[in-house]
Amino acid sequence: MDMTDSQRYITNRQNTAAPFVVGVCSAIIALALIAALSFLRASVIAAGPIVLPAIGVLTLLPLGINVAFLGMPFVSATNLYLLMVWCFHMGLVLPGSLGISVLPLTILGSSEEVLLGALCTLLAFSAFQSGVCLMQFLRVQKAAPPRVAAHHHAGRSRRFFTFGIAGCAVLVGAGLWDLRKIGITHFLSQSYNSSLYQTADLRIYKTALAMSGTMVLVALAGTSTRAQRRCVLALAGVLVGYLAMVGDRGFAFMFALSFAFAWRSIGYTMSRRTMVLAAVCCIVAAPTIRIARQLEAADRSLLTTLSEADYFSTLEEMGSSFKTLTGTLALVPQEQPYRLGGSYATAVSYVLPNLGSELGRGFQGVDQLDPALWITAMLEPTTYAVGGGLGYSAIAEPYLNFGFVGVAIFFVLAGACLCGSDVMVPGTASRAAIAARAVVLYPLLITARNDMTNFVRPAVWGLLIIAIICSLPARSPRLVQLRRGIGEQLA
Secondary structure, rough: OHHHHHHHHHHHHHOHHHHHHHHHHHHHHHHHHHHHHHOOOOOOOOOOHHHHHHHHEEEEHHHHHHHHHOOOOOHHHHHHEEEEEEEEEEEEHHHHOOOOOOHHHHOOOOOOOOOHHHHHHHHHHHHHHHHHHHHHHHHHOOOOOOOHHHHHHHHHHHHHHHHHHHHHHHHHHOOOOOOOOOHHHHHHOOOOOOOHHHHHOHHHHHHHHHHHHHHHHHHHOOOOOHHHHHHHHHHHHHHHHHHHOOOOOOHHHHHHHHHHHHHHHHHOOOOOOHHHHHHHHHHHHHHHHHOOOOOHHOOHHHHHHHHHHHHHHEEEEEHHHHHHHHHHHHHHHOOOOOOOOOHHHHHOOOOOOOOOOOOOOOOHHHHHHHHHHHHHHHHHHHHOOOOOOOOOOHHHHHHHHHHHHHHHHHHHHHHHHHHOOOOOOOOOOHHHHHHHHHHHEEEEEEEEOOOOOHHHHHHHHHHHHHHHHOOOOOOOOOHHHHHHHHHHOOO
């Protein structure tokens, strides 16, 4: 058992007051914000010069509390989700309010809308932290979990690795088969052209690309030798590189974070140098990919994109998706009613394959569109008309359905579930459990700046694959040797 993590866990058990106190304070703040926001919507909100920076720091505070006081590792499902939600909501608000951003806060909305969105973000983080502390308080009452014996998961681990690698091969084949309609070369030259996805039916390719990350995570959960780890690392590198090449930065980064979570949960080492290097690569890659995907294939040059990229704007660019939250707060319920769970029901309906459904956006009314498409049509109709999108917000969707109370309930549940799924001490969870948590975390991280339609289908399909693997009969090594010995004697 890893001594550092074990000692941290035991020390945290001895201090049960920390999660209780932090949880109570977070719950009080969340309840106060729900009451305040309900009255502030009809009034003119005036933000002082310190309010927005203070909110930006307060929303970042739970991450430090989890690591420093609650004994949670930084590379955990809870902290990774917190980090992503913060980047996509406060990434521009904090530097913009401090006057150190090249982008003005006015691109996010009026001053009143920005403040209202910031307060709603603080509500989400407070509710999330109360859920985390509730689960953490329950967990620290228990003894440290024992390490899972190697022989306990050896046979099943091999099946996870085999099925993961085979699944990747099948998905790659299916994606290439689907791309034959338009030609692989033509697709790669126009890969991030939104009109391409509107004129060509590439649903098999997109599904294969999204599920490839899931199968790599399944294969990682089944590694037991150095050769297998190297194989999975190579597959992960190829997938991240391809996603970056075709411009899907979000999927590449979220997959990398989910991979790191599963890697640490198994018990493999992850040095601080590696994490710093990965962070630097993300900072360099994000603006570089943004510039490259705006150019034609013939004009793309590594030296050109590296020289023109603004590496200090990565966080601000991520934070620009905050305007989907401010836009939702401005439109609902003033112009459109709450959906009362409608977007979640739609996301669940997407679990079944839709290969026979109609392609395109024109057959739906604007108010029936998925949240990410709806907010694009409302805020930037020209972008929507050419097939583009703004993404969405993990905070805006529960508000779209149930208002501020919905935001609080959603994030309390999210905090409790993520904290409960974290592996506090590496090597103390079965490989099946790690695989299940990783394949759910991957699409959940994507919803930090998108809607739940990007979560339900890949999460359910991933869990179904793991259930199928676990349901297969296990073959005992001793039984195999016994049968082999009997066969040799009969021969």
